[in-house]
Amino acid sequence: MADTIIFQSKPAREAPIKTEGLVPWVKTNLFANWQSTVTTLVVGALLLYYVPQFINWAILTATTTTNADACRADGVGACWGVVKEKYRLIIFGRYPFEEQWRPLVATLLMVGLLVASCTRYFWSKWLIIGWVVVLSAFFILMYGSLFGYFDVFGLTKVTTDRWGGLPLTIMLATLSIVLCFPVAICVALGRRSNLPAIRTFCTIYVELIRGVPLISVLFMASFMFPLFMPQGVTVDVLIRVVVGVTLFAAAYMAEVIRGGLQAMPKGQTEAAASLGLSYWQTQFKIILPQALAMVVPGIMNNFIGLFKDTSLVYIVSLYELTGSLGLALNSDADWRPYKLEGYLFIVSIYFVFCFAMSRYSLWIEKQLNKSKLR
Amino acid sequence: MAVAPRTPPKKRDWSWRSQAFRGLLYQVIAVLLIGGVVWWLASNTAENMRIRGIKSGFDFLTQPAGFDIGESLFSFDSNNPYWKAFLVGIGNTLRVAIIGIILTTILGTMVGVGRFSRNGLVRGICYGYVELFRNVPVLLQLLMWYLIFTELLPDISEAKNIGPVFLSKGGLTYPGPVWESGHLWILGGLIAGAAAAWAYRRWATTQFEATGKLRSMFWVPLIIVLLAGAAGWVAGGMPNQWQIPTKGEFAIEGGSSLTPEFLAVLFGLVLYTAAFVAEVVRSGIQSVPRGQSEAAQALGLAKGQEMQKVLLPQALRVIIPPMTNQYLNLTKNSSLAVAIGYPDVVSISNTALNQTGRAVECIAIIMLVYLTTSLSTSFFMNWYNSKSAIKER
Amino acid sequence: MTTQTQDNIIVFDKVNKWYGNNFHVLRDIDLNVRRGERIVICGPSGSGKSTLIRCINRLEEHQEGRLVVDGTELSDDVKAIDKIRKEVGMVFQQFNLFPHLTVLENLTLSPMYVGKVPKKEAEEKAMVQLKRVRIAEQADKYPLQLSGGQQQRVAIARALCLTPKIMLFDEPTSALDPEMIKEVLDVMVAMADQGITMICVTHEMGFAKAVADRVIFMDQGQIVEQNTPNEFFNNPQTDRSKDFLSKILGH
Ligand SMILES: Nc1ncnc2c1ncn2[C@@H]1O[C@H](COP(=O)(O)OP(=O)(O)OP(=O)(O)O)[C@@H](O)[C@H]1O
Ligand SMILES: [Mg+2]
Numbered sequence A: 001m002a003d004t005i006i007f008q009s010k011p012a013r014e015a016p017i018k019t020e021g022l023v024p025w026v027k028t029n030l031f032a033n034w035q036s037t038v039t040t041l042v043v044g045a046l047l048l049y050y051v052p053q054f055i056n057w058a059i060l061t062a063t064t065t066t067n068a069d070a071c072r073a074d075g076v077g078a079c080w081g082v083v084k085e086k087y088r089l090i091i092f093g094r095y096p097f098e099e100q101w102r103p104l105v106a107t108l109l110m111v112g113l114l115v116a117s118c119t120r121y122f123w124s125k126w127l128i129i130g131w132v133v134v135l136s137a138f139f140i141l142m143y144g145s146l147f148g149y150f151d152v153f154g155l156t157k158v159t160t161d162r163w164g165g166l167p168l169t170i171m172l173a174t175l176s177i178v179l180c181f182p183v184a185i186c187v188a189l190g191r192r193s194n195l196p197a198i199r200t201f202c203t204i205y206v207e208l209i210r211g212v213p214l215i216s217v218l219f220m221a222s223f224m225f226p227l228f229m230p231q232g233v234t235v236d237v238l239i240r241v242v243v244g245v246t247l248f249a250a251a252y253m254a255e256v257i258r259g260g261l262q263a264m265p266k267g268q269t270e271a272a273a274s275l276g277l278s279y280w281q282t283q284f285k286i287i288l289p290q291a292l293a294m295v296v297p298g299i300m301n302n303f304i305g306l307f308k309d310t311s312l313v314y315i316v317s318l319y320e321l322t323g324s325l326g327l328a329l330n331s332d333a334d335w336r337p338y339k340l341e342g343y344l345f346i347v348s349i350y351f352v353f354c355f356a357m358s359r360y361s362l363w364i365e366k367q368l369n370k371s372k373l374r
Numbered sequence B: 001m002a003v004a005p006r007t008p009p010k011k012r013d014w015s016w017r018s019q020a021f022r023g024l025l026y027q028v029i030a031v032l033l034i035g036g037v038v039w040w041l042a043s044n045t046a047e048n049m050r051i052r053g054i055k056s057g058f059d060f061l062t063q064p065a066g067f068d069i070g071e072s073l074f075s076f077d078s079n080n081p082y083w084k085a086f087l088v089g090i091g092n093t094l095r096v097a098i099i100g101i102i103l104t105t106i107l108g109t110m111v112g113v114g115r116f117s118r119n120g121l122v123r124g125i126c127y128g129y130v131e132l133f134r135n136v137p138v139l140l141q142l143l144m145w146y147l148i149f150t151e152l153l154p155d156i157s158e159a160k161n162i163g164p165v166f167l168s169k170g171g172l173t174y175p176g177p178v179w180e181s182g183h184l185w186i187l188g189g190l191i192a193g194a195a196a197a198w199a200y201r202r203w204a205t206t207q208f209e210a211t212g213k214l215r216s217m218f219w220v221p222l223i224i225v226l227l228a229g230a231a232g233w234v235a236g237g238m239p240n241q242w243q244i245p246t247k248g249e250f251a252i253e254g255g256s257s258l259t260p261e262f263l264a265v266l267f268g269l270v271l272y273t274a275a276f277v278a279e280v281v282r283s284g285i286q287s288v289p290r291g292q293s294e295a296a297q298a299l300g301l302a303k304g305q306e307m308q309k310v311l312l313p314q315a316l317r318v319i320i321p322p323m324t325n326q327y328l329n330l331t332k333n334s335s336l337a338v339a340i341g342y343p344d345v346v347s348i349s350n351t352a353l354n355q356t357g358r359a360v361e362c363i364a365i366i367m368l369v370y371l372t373t374s375l376s377t378s379f380f381m382n383w384y385n386s387k388s389a390i391k392e393r
Numbered sequence C: 001m002t003t004q005t006q007d008n009i010i011v012f013d014k015v016n017k018w019y020g021n022n023f024h025v026l027r028d029i030d031l032n033v034r035r036g037e038r039i040v041i042c043g044p045s046g047s048g049k050s051t052l053i054r055c056i057n058r059l060e061e062h063q064e065g066r067l068v069v070d071g072t073e074l075s076d077d078v079k080a081i082d083k084i085r086k087e088v089g090m091v092f093q094q095f096n097l098f099p100h101l102t103v104l105e106n107l108t109l110s111p112m113y114v115g116k117v118p119k120k121e122a123e124e125k126a127m128v129q130l131k132r133v134r135i136a137e138q139a140d141k142y143p144l145q146l147s148g149g150q151q152q153r154v155a156i157a158r159a160l161c162l163t164p165k166i167m168l169f170d171e172p173t174s175a176l177d178p179e180m181i182k183e184v185l186d187v188m189v190a191m192a193d194q195g196i197t198m199i200c201v202t203h204e205m206g207f208a209k210a211v212a213d214r215v216i217f218m219d220q221g222q223i224v225e226q227n228t229p230n231e232f233f234n235n236p237q238t239d240r241s242k243d244f245l246s247k248i249l250g251h
Helices: A022-030 A034-060 A069-074 A081-092 A101-117 A125-143 A165-191 A198-213 A214-228 A237-263 A267-275 A277-293 A298-317 A321-329 A336-373 B020-051 B082-114 B119-132 B138-152 B180-210 B220-237 B261-288 B289-296 B303-339 B346-355 B359-388 C001-005 C050-054 C078-087 C102-114 C120-133 C149-160 C180-191 C206-212 C229-234 C241-250
Strands: B161-164 B166-170 B171-174 B257-258 C007-020 C023-034 C038-042 C063-068 C088-091 C166-170 C197-201 C214-219 C224-226
Touching: A022 A034, A022 B119, A069 A081, A069 A336, A081 A165, A081 A336, A101 A125, A101 A165, A125 A165, A125 C038, A165 A237, A165 A298, A165 C023, A198 A237, A198 B020, A198 B359, A214 A237, A214 A298, A214 B020, A214 B303, A214 B346, A214 B359, A237 A277, A237 A298, A267 A277, A267 C088, A277 A298, A277 C102, A298 A321, A298 B138, A298 B303, A298 C038, A298 C206, A321 A336, A321 B082, A321 B138, A336 B119, A336 B138, B020 C078, B082 B119, B082 B303, B082 B346, B082 B359, B119 B261, B138 B261, B138 B303, B138 B346, B138 C102, B161 C149, B161 C166, B171 B261, B171 C166, B180 B220, B257 B261, B261 B303, B289 B303, B303 B346, B303 B359, B346 B359, B346 C229, C007 C197, C023 C050, C023 C197, C023 C224, C038 C050, C038 C206, C050 C063, C050 C166, C050 C197, C078 C088, C088 C149, C120 C149, C120 C180, C149 C180, C180 C206, C206 C229, C206 C241, C224 C229, C224 C241
Parallel strands: C038 C197, C038 C214, C088 C166, C166 C197
Antiparallel strands: B161 B166, B166 B171, B171 B257, C007 C023, C007 C063, C214 C224
């Protein structure tokens, strides 16, 4: 018994070379070897040269006075006064000044529901009802009534030609993405149908739309649409554009959904068939709920794309953000020279929205992956 | 004992309740419905055009255009017919798209690879670039570049220059070669060199397979091509005349130049699309499992061989389809040039539409041009994908 | 013929099937299954076992010959297909539960939407079935939260919820770990005692011996041999079945 070797665990020691903390980080990330060191020095020098210049222009020597003459003085950098002076016009376009709380409330409602729609927790029948209510509320607030009804709230009418700015941008994107959904689902199912005529139609539709730029669809909506309608029927340009953008978005959305459908294992359809479910029951109860959940990130990316693409309606003379900036500055000789600052303002609006959305979509993607691993 | 293979009978029972019949019925209904809608739209259009006295047809293409075009690959004036104007537009679209695609690929790949750099500064800048540029609408970016190129740059008389390259509100002016027939020899030399390089690679491959001796498959062919090009230049009489721009009082004289419109479209498209290309490249690189690289190293492949034989072929399969999509997006986005007056096919059509009122025809031409490009690209891509797909069960 | 269709719930009469134009997967299949009979089908991989039983609820269509299930001839007729699918339950190798629905919802889906049974009643029936397969306590979980054996038992319960006359099993245990195989087979054995017609593709010889009235051996799209389990396993008639049995029993 005496010669039993007693095992003694050695105490843990600290690593001789530290890999965590600020100094090791700088060492491995900035000065790991001579190539890295040279890169760091060159890039760092460039940054040190340009960044202070930019800060100088954008902050240190910038003015925020709403007086264009102050901007013209020597040595003055960015002239943010232009934003201070014009922001209501840029954000709300030509919407009557005293009524601008209406687009504000309407837009907030819409954005709120949009966020909710992307969360699994809220997925139910109520969401569809919620959309109907919110869209009606949006139009009642913006227009003053809904197709002539509901003008009980005593709101003054504001015709669509005065709508503009950020609410218009958000409305165009949201409305198109919501409306394109039913179309996209049908087209996606149609492309996978085993009926050749229907499959061909859907394929042609998708390829046709995806082959042409949005601007040509918008041209169609504004120049050709009036010709399509029967004599005497006129359709508001806003509606025409929404129809155009919706049909455009539907083709892209259909492809995203089709991706989800294709990823569904065949066993799901077979199991549904063996239980006696019909085609539509199978699609709506079994296939689509799973396929759509799978492609939420794709749908979000589509939405971000659409949100940016709405800036194109400026070319067919609707005053969304980009257009309303032109509206605010082009005819004002005092402020016109400071358009760059105006651009930077709407760039930051777009950036905040799109960046937030892309982060959100990444987060959802992570959630999805987690639930797959469960 | 196996029964000799038979082929299935061709039969369909056409009862009212059969699936085949139902299928046919649904399709007939769909065709009638869609046909009906199309017919309704077409008849409305015909009726409207009759009432408003709008002429239709493509006969206007042979009439003189009556407008000038700022820049063109070939000479054009307002007496030339419309079809020639459209050709100018298509040429301009292709010019900006092709140059844009090349620059986007280079920039996007650099940024995408930069996201894996060991240098934290480079990684951070690449990340910032991607997030900044892809989250701002491309139209807005085009407009900003246009503003910068036309209003914030110095006047022509105070053009900034680096040597013989001038930058001002008038655009970018740089020395260009004086074209002579001798330059054709360079082209001939390059083609011959490419053929020779190809032959060399074939020979080197067979040699490698036969003897196991490795020869350079990149540098040697490159040198062959360059040498052949140089030989062509010598054979063509060594043309070396350059037009050097000089600053005059009101204009910069001589040299070749790019208009601010072209530059704005190019900058806008390239910087925007490169952000997406960078993401494509990044996810392509990430898609190759780590195990592949480890396996290649365990087999003793050199770093370059590992890249060329194992990692790149797999990453490229993932990269190429979305990359083509980005190229098509860039081409389609070049239509935004209409917003700043670069005479691409859309803005020429727009002008023609306003002058002649032939909305249907002009929009049809735009769509046709883009459709041809997109569809031919996607046919090619489908063929390429089916060829290069990894065969699985 | 009339007497035949009365005792025989399934009749294959010279059934032929092709995949595409040239691949003749079922060749002149003749098979009668009596009401309440329990049949085990075995045979080498690719011999057409799955295809055969999937023809019975028309997940696959045959091109030649007659296939009568419970008095209804299977053809292109949509009504016939709807009727058959209500009477035939199927259990798959890969379970094919619907992952976005809870266990209970998986079970009530078809009774509610196909059988038009009120929700409450459907849920009660579903709980009965879940008790039968001994996982009533998991009713509110999602399928992917269960083990493989539990999932397969849910799938069996789901198929039973339509109170089918015929149950088809396509290798129900071959995606499972050994100890889970037993829990699934136990459920199936218990079911066999209730008089439901069962057709089961499986290589579980113990199960076949314990339960089956008849074993069918298939090769190259044909029925090579059929016999009682005892006869088949102890005294196979053809060289092919001998060869096959020696392979699966060999280790
Ligand atoms: N949809 C299909 N299209 C073409 N061939 C098919 C299809 N499904 C099955 N086959 C082929 O038909 C043959 C029989 O398939 P089946 O699935 O019926 O075999 P099995 O006996 O069930 O085999 P296993 O034991 O591997 O499941 C196989 O050779 C298979 O490759
Ligand atoms: Mg099988």
